[in-house]
Amino acid sequence: MKENLKVVGHNAVRLDILEKVTGTSEYTDDIPFGPNLLHMAVLGSPYAHAEIISIDTTEAKKLPGVKAVITGEDYPEKFGLYLKDKSIFPVDRVRQVGEQVAGVIAVSYEIAKAAVKLIKVEYKELPVILDPYDSVKEGAVLIHPDLGNYEIEPWLEAQPGTNIGHLRRIRKGDIEKGFAEAEYIVEGEYHIPHVAHTCIETHISVSKFSLDGRLTMWNSTQSPHTQRHIMAQSLGMAHKDIRVIAPPIGGGFGGKAGISMEVMAAAGAKSCPGHPVKLRWTREEEFYNSSQRTGLRNKVKIGFRKNGKIIAFKHEMFWDVGASAEYGSNVVNATGFSATGPYYIPNVYIDSHACYTNNPTCSAYRGFGYSEFSFGIESTMDKAARIMGIDAVELRRINAIKEGEGVAYDVPMNPNGLVECIDKVAEEIGWGIEEKSDDSNKIIAKGFASVWKAPAMPANESSSAFIKFSEDGSINILVSGMDLGQGFITAMAKIAAEVLGLTLDKVRVELPDTDRNPYEWQTVASHVTWSCGNAVKRAAIDAKSKILDTVQRAHFIDKSQLYLEDNGVKCTTQDSFFIPFSDFVINGIQTEHNTWVGGPILGSGMFMPEYTNAMVDPDTGLGGNPMVHYTVGAGAVTVEIDKETGRMKVLKMAEAFDLGKAINPDLSKDQIVGGFVQGLGTALWEECIFDEKGRMLNDGFTDYKIPTIVDVPRDMNPILVEVPQPDGPYGARGHSEHTMIPVMPAVANAVANGLGVRISDVPVTSEKVAMRMNDPKYREEM
Amino acid sequence: MNHILKFNLNGDPVEVTVKSNEKLLDVLRDKLGAVSVKFGCGVAECGACTVLIDGLSVRSCITFAVEVEGKNVVTLEGLQADGPTKIQKAFIKHNAFQCGFCAPGFIVSATELISKNPSPSEEEMRHALAGNLCRCTGYQNIVNAMNEVAEDNRKGDK
Known part of the structure; x- marks a missing residue:
């Protein structure tokens, strides 16, 4: 690869550093939602494994300021990314300490918290399994007796009737023969405990179900499109009617991938139409309930x-x-x-x-x-x-x-x-x-x-990107990858700038909004530089081809002699030829007849690996x-x-x-x-x-x-x-x-x-x- | 019980009605719009809510709002009234933050340190900032930026 790269591969100050250092990044909790905002608090189970016998919300509902109290009776839907074994609120049993059994939506967090304390739940304790070796023992109590009935991705192998949610086996070559031929055999047994992500920003969702049937969510998330998809499935809504906005995120590390507490905020919002409803984890809840x-x-x-x-x-x-x-x-x-x-x-x-x-x-x-x-x-x-x-x-x-x-x-x-x-x-x-x-x-x-x-x-994960030019020759890149702090937006900006001959100060990358930005599977797996980067590169190549086409038609210079550099178009055969993008990327190029050629330059690109199975x-x-x-x-x-x-x-x-x-x-x-x-x-x-x-x-x-x-x-x-x-x-x-x-x-x-x-x-x-x-x-x- | 609380926030006098048990963090964020001050833990373990009260760094999440009656409270918004400070400029140059959520607390703590000790040694600086948690950066760029500030101040003294 002998490319003479001008931006890619060179160091640069990250594009969002000024907003971080000046404290102007507006994280979800920083967005003003006005006096109509309601607050949500949840009741967590004190037991790690117990049947739910009854939930009595009568007293909680009576507390002044309480707008709604919701349980699994209202929202029993199962959800999940790969294996739908999780309930918005459980109806039959709780399976971990802290599992949410009810939510209260009230005019203040204090009132919601006070009402949570008035909810009476009767449990019947079940045997608790805390070690995976105990989980697979003969006769172990089943944590998911309905495992065989859950919706599951076709490439996962659940083992109904056991505590094994999935089993992946590899058998390559002849293992017996291999060990028989070995001169040395070395073994070890190891243990890794649970650890926590501890993003400094705890999970937060503000959800609003408006009276015209739209659900809008502001989530601290790595997965806005995936969240929209899961939400559409579990709430029975059209994707177009759900809008997930991803404001700047205060740490992710996988903990804000997929979906977790956001479904509860959506349920809370659905119960109080017209109000934005905020659900923000405390640090304790973050340890228990954010995965x-x-x-x-x-x-x-x-x-x-x-x-x-x-x-x-x-x-x-x-x-x-x-x-x-x-x-x-x-x-x-x-x-x-x-x-x-x-x-x-x-x-x-x-x-x-x-x-x-x-x-x-x-x-x-x-x-x-x-x-x-x-x-x-x-x-x-x-x-x-x-x-x-x-x-x-x-x-x-x-x-x-x-x-x-x-x-x-x-x-x-x-x-x-x-x-x-x-x-x-x-x-x-x-x-x-x-x-x-x-x-x-x-x-x-x-x-x-x-x-x-x-x-x-998944084998068919994908990314897509739009690039749009503005009058001054600057661009906005619309993607739905998330900048978790890893430098995603700076990387996308550099890839587009490289293709389009732009300087970095001409590039802005927008954070995800599912109404406006095109599809991205999720910002996980250390794959967005590769996957979304490919989509952005293709979008830039698309925009470039429209630029070259416009100049060719207006100036009768063959495209093959044109290239992009210094925020404009140059020609390999005429040193003095230079048209800045700002001259034409919106309004086109005027001809000698005073007609116009071109129009607003847009680019789109998509990427999906087509060899995975x-x-x-x-x-x-x-x-x-x-x-x-x-x-x-x-x-x-x-x-x-x-x-x-x-x-x-x-x-x-x-x-x-x-x-x-x-x-x-x-x-x-x-x-x-x-x-x-x-x-x-x-x-x-x-x-x-x-x-x-x-x-x-x-x-x-x-x-x-x-x-x-x-x-x-x-x-x-x-x-x-x-x-x-x-x-x-x-x-x-x-x-x-x-x-x-x-x-x-x-x-x-x-x-x-x-x-x-x-x-x-x-x-x-x-x-x-x-x-x-x-x-x-x-x-x-x- | 409600109180009418008067204090100076970032140089301006403010008057706000607060409950006896209301925390300074919530009053600053929800009633006075100073949202650079972040909620991270609520129990003074992470430093994201750090503010200056009469020049001293304090965790606003465990400070009752009524405690600042008549005092001068400064948040990140107030520090940069005349544009980014020397510390902020160094943080920008060194790409000192990633997700940025801990940045306001770090900058407030760093400002207190530099105001007391303009050219701290690296170990003094690390100990002064040990109460501010960052999960992203591994702290190296924060250290590099602060070393540059200290070095520059050292030169300035000569």
Whole structure:
């Protein structure tokens, strides 16, 4: 790819930084809705698993200021992204603590809260399941007895009569033969707890059902079109009559993907027509009811030849998806296809189970399951390296998957720079170079991991874009991808500017509004730069062709001699020829006869991968092509560990990802740093802790610690590798989620390398390190 | 019980009716239009609601509105009355925020720090900002921007 790029690939200040830094970004809660605004509060279940015997709302309805009280009797509809197992409000039973059983809409939040306390619910407690291993035990109480009757995507495999919402199997090659041929077999068993997204902005929806039958929603969301679609289905409305507006969002990380509390706000609005109704989660509700990251119990078994080559790989995953698998089922699916890590392996056996439990519902979280399963794989790889006497980084080089080699479902791997990522991270972290602490009580150790991730999407996900010119030659790009802070709008602006010869100050990208902006599936899966970027590029090419056509017809210069640069049209054969866009993109070009040629310039573009196929053989996972491509990378940490207290300090990190082409290198590096630090929280501290009744014991920032500005390494080294993606805009593929994935195993591997203690259950807390340091049960021979 | 509360908000006198238990955060946002002040947790754990009261940074989500009677309250809106400040300019240059929801609180805390200690060391600065949570950035660009402000102020002293 030898293009002389003027905007793409060059650094720029993000286009929305001024509005962020001046506090003028109008987040959903900042929009004035006037005195007609009503407030909604919900009643959450105190039980993790219980039948609902009766709900009495009489007293709540009598409280002055209360406009409506709603329950599952009013809104029993099931909804969900992939598996419709969730109710707006449940009618039969509650399946997690905090599950909403009723909502109150009132003139103030205080009154709504007071009325919630007057609702009387009679429950009958049921046995509680909190661990995925218990969920799949013979005779376990069924959390969804109606699983067989739910609407489900055709590519998911629910197991009615069990607690398994979906089972993805991979059977590639001959696993028995593979292990029989292995000279070394290394195993491990791992546990990953639930963690929380903790966007600083909690979930919020303001919904208005107007008397002419329109539903308008202002949602803090990553998925405006998907929300509109689900809303249309569950409320029985036409898509055109529902308008979802996505104001700036205060953090997403997957937690605001799909749909959750917004359905309740819509139900509240439908009960009080003519009023906007605001539902905003408290921080506690955010922990319980905005979805968490899937928990995982997994067993990894890897067979190696003497030379370090992996010959057989078995991975059994029992995912704790919580009370609903409406979205989590796809985490289980995506990881079922990919839980080998970025290695070429001829014989693969994977079972990925979506286990219902009575923990909070889990859905998308940055990394979409790959952080969780990679912990086990990368820990086992390090164990194996030690046993075989092969350097841990070298072992990863030996097995790194190359372009054309078959992935777990036996489709050729895309072009990738995995070995380059491994080499650059090893060099930056000083792999193999011993470091000593100035403090004799402390040791310094390094840990490494290499990872991959593919976007997890329906096979026919799609993006589209409109570009419209204004009189001064500036453009507005209408797309429905969301800027979550990752720099989406800056990337889209640069792609369009590159094609159209515009300077960035001439470009504005509009946030989603489903009435006005064209379709986008969702801003998830680290796929919008690739997918929506392709749509924007095509829209820009469409606009460009209309511009060239106009100039050709007005000036009788062949299109092939015209090009766009410096906010106008130039000619390869006449140096002095230049028509600024502002001269003609709306009003056209005047001819010698005083007639006009042209008109307002518009461009449209769409993109859908046309080679994907999710319909695989359920027994083997083979026969389809469920993923568009994998992004690969590696990460490493240098950790200082106190030999007495186990206290750890990550001194340095390096991470490299092959993002195909960095549209904006600065912002891409920022994604690596931000994702690393989010991963560091999950590696060292973060864990949702539940008591035996399924109540969360740390539903606030005091007890659920996320990294502060003091906790982060002082030496962070993001590295970009660019092996172009053949179908990506300018070669780009996504990498924002991936940056979290190496951190948990890199930290655990550093601890094992430094102290010879293997921590197989994250977080790798100082307490665990101190308690297990001298316990032979956790010993890993050095 | 209702009170007529009088104080200075961003340099202007304001008068507003509040209940005894109403929080400053809600009064600023809902009654006085200062929506740069954000709700993040409601219990002073995240720093998104940080404002200055007589020059000191305070979490407005746990401050009763009646406590600011007669005081000077400054929010981000007030800091930039004459355009972006030096701190804001540094944050812009370094792409210091991603989703931006924590930005107003960070800028208010940073402003307090720089007013007391114009050229803090990096570790002093980190400790001063430790009460403001950001989930997006990993903090590195915030540190880079603040180091630049401190360095520039250090040069200015000479």
